[in-house]
Amino acid sequence: MPLDTVASAAKADHGVLVTIRDLNFSYGERPILSGVSLDIPRGKLTAIMGASGGGKTTILRLISGQNMPPAGSIHFDGVDVGVQDQKGLYALRRRMGMLFQFGALFTDMTVFENVAFPLREHSRLTERLLRDVVLMKLNAVGLRGARDLMPGEMSGGMARRVALARAIALDPELVMYDEPFAGLDPIALGTTARLIRRLGDALGLTSVLVSHDLDITFGIADHVVILANGGIAVQGTPDEVRRSEDPLVRQFVDGDIDGPVRFQYPGPSLEQDFGPQGGPR
Numbered sequence: 001m002p003l004d005t006v007a008s009a010a011k012a013d014h015g016v017l018v019t020i021r022d023l024n025f026s027y028g029e030r031p032i033l034s035g036v037s038l039d040i041p042r043g044k045l046t047a048i049m050g051a052s053g054g055g056k057t058t059i060l061r062l063i064s065g066q067n068m069p070p071a072g073s074i075h076f077d078g079v080d081v082g083v084q085d086q087k088g089l090y091a092l093r094r095r096m097g098m099l100f101q102f103g104a105l106f107t108d109m110t111v112f113e114n115v116a117f118p119l120r121e122h123s124r125l126t127e128r129l130l131r132d133v134v135l136m137k138l139n140a141v142g143l144r145g146a147r148d149l150m151p152g153e154m155s156g157g158m159a160r161r162v163a164l165a166r167a168i169a170l171d172p173e174l175v176m177y178d179e180p181f182a183g184l185d186p187i188a189l190g191t192t193a194r195l196i197r198r199l200g201d202a203l204g205l206t207s208v209l210v211s212h213d214l215d216i217t218f219g220i221a222d223h224v225v226i227l228a229n230g231g232i233a234v235q236g237t238p239d240e241v242r243r244s245e246d247p248l249v250r251q252f253v254d255g256d257i258d259g260p261v262r263f264q265y266p267g268p269s270l271e272q273d274f275g276p277q278g279g280p281r
């Protein structure tokens with residue numbers, strides 16, 4: 001570890017794994033996040049929720065250094081993500097497991113080889129040890145017996161569990177899940193949610209989960225952050241967030257189609273489009 005990394009890591013807060021301060025981020029001219037400050041507690045499950053396009057995935061990409069913040073800072077275990085070179089980012093990312101939209105498995109590899117992949121890339125384990133680690137990870141997600149299956153032979157829920165085993169193959173401290181429940185039937189959804197919670201507890205992981213599924217997410221999260229209009233509308237325990245009277249939060253929690261966050265994409269008024277003077281477009 002470089003000396004400056006050691007020095008900054010020494011200042012790390014033991015209760016907080018990721019510290020975000022005054023973060024701004026835009027895609028081109030379009031502001032996405034402005035002045036976001038957030039602490040992600042160690043060993044807990046933090047859910048980031050909010051309207052579509054609100055910048056939830058962008059926060060995950062910023063934490064992992066896939067995007068760099070033009071203003072503000074992100075520290076992972078005391079290490080400033082925004083000043084790392086490629087080598088530093090690579091070292092940081094080894095400490096993070098990422099399941100972005102439950103990243104596709106390699107379809108031409110068995111379940112075993114999918115989970116072995118990061119270990120073969122990033123470690124020098126003997127074949128014997130590698131086998132034990134892969135089978136332990138598969139056991140943790142209940143799929144030790146499915147080691148020889150090909151991804152095409154599995155249900156969507158099973159494939160996600162394999163992706164989860166792969167994400168924890170290198171024993172990360174942080175696991176980030178982007179929409180882990182999308183497209184699952186209710187049974188697979190419940191299994192996946194309980195697994196995320198159980199694995200986090202068993203392995204002492206810090207988990208960050210982006211999800212639209214309010215009931216299931218509130219059921220497993222320790223800490224909920226609701227993003228709206230580029231900032232944090234409210235954060236707290238699921239119960240605290242449910243009780244919030246902030247209209248933005250109410251719209252989200254009650255599932256109202258319209259409210260402070262508009263249903264209609266900004267554009268010409270109804271009168272302009274359909275009134276007597278309405279143009280062809």
Ligand SMILES: Nc1ncnc2c1ncn2[C@@H]1O[C@H](COP(=O)(O)OP(=O)(O)OP(=O)(O)O)[C@@H](O)[C@H]1O
Pocket residue numbers: 027032050051052053054055056057058059
């Ligand atoms: N690479 C990109 N270039 C330009 N705009 C982008 C890019 N990636 C995302 N955006 C836009 O930035 C906004 C925030 O995106 P982001 O994916 O962070 O939102 P989100 O809250 O995760 O949304 P969703 O819940 O729909 O997945 C969206 O409007 C999106 O269209």
